[in-house]
Amino acid sequence: MKRFASFISGPLGAIVLIIVLMSIAMLIAGTSPIDGFTALILGSLGGRNQIGETLVATSALLFPALGICLAFRAGLFNIGAEGQLLVGGLFAGAVGAAITMPPFPAIVIMLVLGAVGGGLWGAIAGWMKAKLHANEIISTLMLNFVAQFITLYLVDGPLKNPAANGAETAWLPTNYWLPTLIPHTRLSIGLLIALALAMLLQFVFARTVFGYELRAAGEAPEAARRSGVNLSRLTWLALAISGAFAGLGGATIVTGELHRFNTQLSPGYGFIAIAVALVGDLDPLKVCVASFAFGILEAGGLAMQASAQVPKDAIHVIEGLIILVLAARRYVAQRSERIEGAANV
């Protein structure tokens, strides 16, 4: 049993598990797994457009996953990436529609403000945790819903594009769009920003005092506190930066792919990113690989639904099962000490 558990929670086991579960989901839907997987692979990697869509999802998952990774390393749970993506996207979309200036500074301003927006949203939970000892899991979850309704109110009211039927901001001028990475696809250079961010995070973890303090706070909070780490400052900073990553992700989706803001910006990327971060072992470089794998599932899932009649939601069930299996893995020691250390969650 132990060996089985350790096998399926390893990377090879995860792939085998995915294939077996996907096959079951396909059989239930009345499709042969061969047809199903063919549709999934062709739909995600079968051509330039498909690869483009896979990488769009990869990039959208990578930003929040890196943020979750950073918070998790500090022993903090950020389940609020979905809301942070929305707030970041809203900041970028609203500002981009309002300003008039040359494209380069405009794009930089949109991206920076996106990060600021997501960062503020994360900082609310961080401040509540650091100053009031409010459980960050519940506060980030609540903030998701607050973000969803407030952004919806804004784009259906004050910020609504009067020319559009739905609730969305005005379109960005074409020269404010992030340049495309692969011609004739929707993929923008946002992916490169995400990859650069992953390398930066790897450097921060491995080589900086801040990264060391984050890991110390996550692995042995009491020891970290005694050796002079300001846990309260670290807590709100970690959640704010984590939110900023997701917010920057939202901003790249707006400037890179949607070219306006609406609340359908993310089909749950913020939650799936939790799975991505865990599969990637909370290691920024492995998280890049995990994002690509989940990007295949996301893009391929849509294609599978269209051509093999397997509902794409099967993908989310499988992603949930992967999280459930990974929960048995390594976080236990680290979290339990944290929870005991702050029993007043």
Place this chain on the structure above:
Amino acid sequence: MTGLILTLLWLTLVKSTPIIYAALGGVISERSGVINIGLEGMMAAGAFGAVVASNYVGHGIAGAMIGLLAGIASGALIGYVLAFAATKFKVDQIVAGMGINLICSGGAAYGLVLIFNQPGASRQVNSLGNNGESALIGFAFLLAIVLHWVLYRTPWGLRVRATGENPLAVKSAGLDPLRFRLVAVILSGALAGLGGAFLSIGELNLYSDGMTAGRGFIALAAVIFGRWTPLGAMGAAMVFGLFEALQYALEGRFAWLPADALSALPYIAALVALAGITGKVRAPASDGVPY
């Protein structure tokens, strides 16, 4: 004005009920030492299970009753998954709970397509009707009192609470703490499933994607705000229910009020409650710590 107040009172009862059920589930689970972030998913499972059973059985109120039982059973089944993972594999309960939420919301969406052949929402099924809805509302309050009594006045309740505080002490008294956790989390799932079934075939007569709308998470805030006691959680759930009711009572009457922004009220209320209460209350000592 009296009309508005009466509407508001009734809506508060209606909107509190599913949160009360889920929050009672949260209390019993956390009292045994397992944090149940999966309440949200268990509510979705209950809501969906109830609609599917009612759809197949049909035939008036009997069909709806079987739907209700199926909802409870669906919640309990998902509760068992978390209970098994938490006791057998000593998983990180938060991670496992998030996984369960994704499985349930995705599973229900997948099931909608397979069973009802349409994404987004099921077709309309037999509901419990107005009487059934009222009965379930009353039962929620009754159950809160009963659970309070069970937790504080029976040996079983004492043992569950002891398991949440110090499982080793329970072990040294010759009892198996894992058994108490297993039962408590399954019950927790059943209660959340009941809350979900209330949403789908009590208040309405169908399942739609996202219909639980974070009520399982609000229930977790209610558990904390209610200081981990059934009656306290019931009171907290009513406060959050009141804010949800306010939104419905106000948005029709005052056209200038922004409906979307009002929808954020219950979540903001939960945030404020969480910010105001923590530090003044104490969670069970072994809450969230695998044994």
